[in-house]
Amino acid sequence: MTLTPTRPTPGAWPGLDAVPGGPRTAVSAAVARRLFLAAVRRLAVSVTLDGDVIGTGGPAMTVHRPDELFARLGRDGLIGFGEAYLTGAWDAEDLTPFLTVLAADIADLVPRPLQRLRGLVQHRMPQHHRTSKDQTRELIAHHYDLSNDLFRLFLDESLSYSAALFERDLSLDLATAQQRKIDRLLDVTQVGEGTRVLEIGTGWGELAIRAAARGATVRSVTLSSEQQALARERIEAAGFADRVQVDLSDYRDVEGEYDAVLSVEMIEAVGHEFWPTYFSTIDALLAPGGRAGIQAILMPHDRMLATRGSFTWINKYIFPGGFLPSAEAIDEATTAHTSLRVTDRLAFGHDYAETLRRWDETFLARAAEVKELGFDDTFLRMWHFYLCYSRAGFASGYLDVEQVLLERA
Incomplete structure (x- = not known):
C-alpha cells in the first residue's frame, strides 16, 4: 500500500504549515x-x-x-x-x-x-530534550503514551516493540521470533526459579511474564503510565501478579539487589550524557555473581562521535532525547565507570529489518483503523516514514542491534 501525498491539516502540525522563506x-x-x-x-x-x-x-x-x-x-x-x-x-x-x-x-x-x-x-539537541530526571518522563510519554490501541494494531500479540530474533528462519511468525529473543536474553542471564530480576523499561510486560513463568520474581520499571497500566493487566491475566510488580519509576531511583538486570532497547532513550549513570546503576544493583542482559540498537562509532548532540528527524517526531550508542561506547562506559565487562554479544541487525518490515506492512494494512483512533493522514505518513527509515538503517548495515551480556570482571 502506498500512502497518498496529503498536505497537513492547517494548525495540526506546527512548522509544516508554511514553507521556510526569506x-x-x-x-x-x-x-x-x-x-x-x-x-x-x-x-x-x-x-x-x-x-x-x-x-x-x-x-x-x-x-x-x-x-x-x-x-x-x-x-x-x-x-x-x-x-x-x-x-x-x-x-x-x-x-x-x-x-x-x-x-x-x-x-x-x-x-x-x-x-x-x-x-x-x-541543529543541536534542545535543552528541553535533555534526558535528566525532571524531564525524562515527559520525553518518554511523547512516544509510548500515544495510545496502547495504536501499538496493538501493528505489533504481534506479545506486544513486543523491539527486534525479534529469527536466526535465518523467516517462516517464523513474529510472536514466536519475539519469544525467541526474550528467551535467549533470559537464558544468558540464567533467569530461573528464585531469580530476582530487575527489568529497566517494561514495554507491555512480555519479558516480565516469561521471566515469571520460569519461577523468577520481577520488578519492572517504566516511565510510561500507558505501558504500566496495560502491562499490569497482561501480567494479571497471565497469572503472575504475585511474582511481578510494575512501577512508574526512573531507573536512577531503583534500590535493592538483583540476580539479573535486563533492559531491552531502553539505552537508546538514556542519552549519551547519562550512559555512565545507566551502567553504574546496573552495576550497583547487581548481586554478587549477577548478570546483566542489554539489548541495544547500535550505530558505527565514528558516526556516533560525529552526530553526538545533534537534533534529528527521529528526535523531533518520534523519540525526543534519544541517541544510539556504538558497541565501542558501551565497552568504554562499562570499563570506565563499572566493574562490569562484556562477556557475550549477539548481533542480529538484519532480523530487525525483517521485524520492521512486518510492522510496517501491518500498520499500512490497518491504516483505516489508525485513523479511527483519531490520527490523521500526516501521522500515517510520519509513522510509515519512521518505520521505513529505521528499516533502511538495518537493511543497509548502517545500524545494528545486539544482545550484550555484562558480568563483573
Missing part, C-alpha cells in the same frame, strides 16, 4: 539543490525532478514540489528532508528501498570537505 532560505535552498543533485547522480536511484530522471537507476523518488523540498532541506537538513515527505513535497513508490540506498551512503552524501562545517549548520 533570503537565507533562498541561499541555503540553492546549496541544498546542488548537493542533492550531486549525490543523486552517482547513486543507484531514479529521482524524477523537473521532468528529468536523475540517478544511475534503482528505487524511485518523485519530487512534486521542488522549491519546497530544497527550502526545507536547505534550512533543516535531514529534518527538512523528512518533513518534505510528511507534507507530500516528495514521495517514493517503495520508500524503504529508496531510503536504504541513502542509508548505505550516509557518511558521504555530503562531500567530506564540507562535513567540517557540520557544526555551523547542524
Whole structure:
C-alpha cells in the first residue's frame, strides 16, 4: 500500500504549515539543490525532478514540489528532508528501498570537505530534550503514551516493540521470533526459579511474564503510565501478579539487589550524557555473581562521535532525547565507570529489518483503523516514514542491534 501525498491539516502540525522563506532560505535552498543533485547522480536511484530522471537507476523518488523540498532541506537538513515527505513535497513508490540506498551512503552524501562545517549548520539537541530526571518522563510519554490501541494494531500479540530474533528462519511468525529473543536474553542471564530480576523499561510486560513463568520474581520499571497500566493487566491475566510488580519509576531511583538486570532497547532513550549513570546503576544493583542482559540498537562509532548532540528527524517526531550508542561506547562506559565487562554479544541487525518490515506492512494494512483512533493522514505518513527509515538503517548495515551480556570482571 502506498500512502497518498496529503498536505497537513492547517494548525495540526506546527512548522509544516508554511514553507521556510526569506533570503537565507533562498541561499541555503540553492546549496541544498546542488548537493542533492550531486549525490543523486552517482547513486543507484531514479529521482524524477523537473521532468528529468536523475540517478544511475534503482528505487524511485518523485519530487512534486521542488522549491519546497530544497527550502526545507536547505534550512533543516535531514529534518527538512523528512518533513518534505510528511507534507507530500516528495514521495517514493517503495520508500524503504529508496531510503536504504541513502542509508548505505550516509557518511558521504555530503562531500567530506564540507562535513567540517557540520557544526555551523547542524541543529543541536534542545535543552528541553535533555534526558535528566525532571524531564525524562515527559520525553518518554511523547512516544509510548500515544495510545496502547495504536501499538496493538501493528505489533504481534506479545506486544513486543523491539527486534525479534529469527536466526535465518523467516517462516517464523513474529510472536514466536519475539519469544525467541526474550528467551535467549533470559537464558544468558540464567533467569530461573528464585531469580530476582530487575527489568529497566517494561514495554507491555512480555519479558516480565516469561521471566515469571520460569519461577523468577520481577520488578519492572517504566516511565510510561500507558505501558504500566496495560502491562499490569497482561501480567494479571497471565497469572503472575504475585511474582511481578510494575512501577512508574526512573531507573536512577531503583534500590535493592538483583540476580539479573535486563533492559531491552531502553539505552537508546538514556542519552549519551547519562550512559555512565545507566551502567553504574546496573552495576550497583547487581548481586554478587549477577548478570546483566542489554539489548541495544547500535550505530558505527565514528558516526556516533560525529552526530553526538545533534537534533534529528527521529528526535523531533518520534523519540525526543534519544541517541544510539556504538558497541565501542558501551565497552568504554562499562570499563570506565563499572566493574562490569562484556562477556557475550549477539548481533542480529538484519532480523530487525525483517521485524520492521512486518510492522510496517501491518500498520499500512490497518491504516483505516489508525485513523479511527483519531490520527490523521500526516501521522500515517510520519509513522510509515519512521518505520521505513529505521528499516533502511538495518537493511543497509548502517545500524545494528545486539544482545550484550555484562558480568563483573
